[in-house]
Amino acid sequence: HRRERNIAAQVKNRLPQRMLDLLKEAGELGAEIGWEVYAVGGFVRDILLGRPNLDLDLVVEGDGITFAKRFAAKLGGRVKAHSKFKTAVVILDDGQRVDVATARLEYYEYPAALPTVELSSIKMDLYRRDFTVNALALRINPGRYGQLVDFFGAERDIRNRTIRVLHSLSFVEDPTRILRAIRFERRFDFQIGGQTMRLIKNALGLKLFSKLSGTRVMHELQSIMNEGDPLACLLRMQELGIMEAIHPLLSLDRERIQILTELVKVHNWYKLLYLDPAVVPWKLYILGMTAGIKRDEIGQVTGRLHFTQKEERDFLHLRDMIGEALMKLMGWKEGHSRLSRLYKILHPIPVEGILFLMARSRKEYIRRNISQYLARLQYVDIEVNGKDLKNIGIEPGPIYTTILDRLMTAKIDGRAETRHDQLNLAKKLNKELSASLESENGD
Ligand code: ATP
The missing domain is CATH 1.10.3090.10 (cca-adding enzyme, domain 2)
Structure with a gap:
């Protein structure tokens, strides 16, 4: 049996009290219903990295939607459920969001006399994820609170600052993970692992990018642009030939x-x-x-x-x-x-x-x-409006736009700073513009 390291002390040191309260409440609710509840993904990764991350993702070994509803009822908040995916978002009254997913207990029936085995469903859930560093779970039920569930060597990879996939078909399953690998590598200043890099090059050789929909590429590109150092990611993409793979016109020249x-x-x-x-x-x-x-x-x-x-x-x-x-x-x-x-x-x-x-x-x-x-x-805005122009006796009409435009110009150039100056200028402009209009009409 794997030994689970307990990181409750780090959790306590690195999260605000409000988040600690949420974890405790969620764990207690899980115990009450009889389901195991885990915090997972980037949230756990960032605790180990000592980076603040308040996006809480929970996985429930049970029914995530039921759990979300009871969690919202208990703490005050509303639930958006996606029954198709058995996921839900809880939006608490203070605006804090908590994502809840379902890891169903799956029973594998063996033929004949062999017993039915219950596969740990959290393991199945984590195995579907992109990289080891994102495939960590943290137990939060009372009694096991703070135990780190690490099936794939994530802690070691975090220590060695490595981005590593969970299995060799990962990029074939989903080539957008190549862009995610680059994004996490640059964000944390990690290195993509040797075997993982070979798998990336292999996927690029198979032209898997050309099969990827524009919407998915764009979505990942947008995530990259939202990073603190988007250029580092773009340069890495160029280096690996990914820009060209997306479209030859996108190759980055000097x-x-x-x-x-x-x-x-x-x-x-x-x-x-x-x-x-x-x-x-x-x-x-x-x-x-x-x-x-x-x-x-x-x-x-x-x-x-x-x-x-x-x-x-x-x-x-x-x-x-x-x-x-x-x-x-x-x-x-x-x-x-x-x-x-x-x-x-x-x-x-x-x-x-x-x-x-x-x-x-x-x-x-x-x-x-x-x-x-x-x-x-x-x-910059001017201190007079259409109402003011009316009050000083200017006949409403298209001339208002012209006058207000000119007042703005004058203010920007420092020729009519105050309301007083602007009203005077408006009167003067009105006279000039009316006169020129009359002379036009008279022609
Ligand atoms: P960030 O700090 O950018 O929010 P994150 O790890 O929370 O990082 P998300 O994009 O919010 O990243 O994804 C949440 C989790 O879902 C990830 O931790 C990862 O385990 C999983 N995930 C997201 N996209 C994929 C994917 N394409 N393939 C596999 N797992 C994915």
């Missing part, structure tokens, strides 16, 4: 690597400032990954990655806007050009596009001014 390097820098800068709106990482990095691809070829990539129609339309539009803005920015000279001109160039562009422009600009003063735009200019 130019793209240089752009992606700059993108990571501006993205980190933006994250540090906690600015709004939030950046969607894949929308940013896909611009770098596809830099230099011609307009009539880009459809091959969006098609391969199975963009939705809207995603494709938005992406093409963004690329066009960036191209146009790059031209206009070449003519923008600090000290000579107005700030409002920069505002007009950048304002229609989503933040991912603006960060891309910043990363692409070679002139230091352009980068500096774009950063000014993101940090301050984009939020």
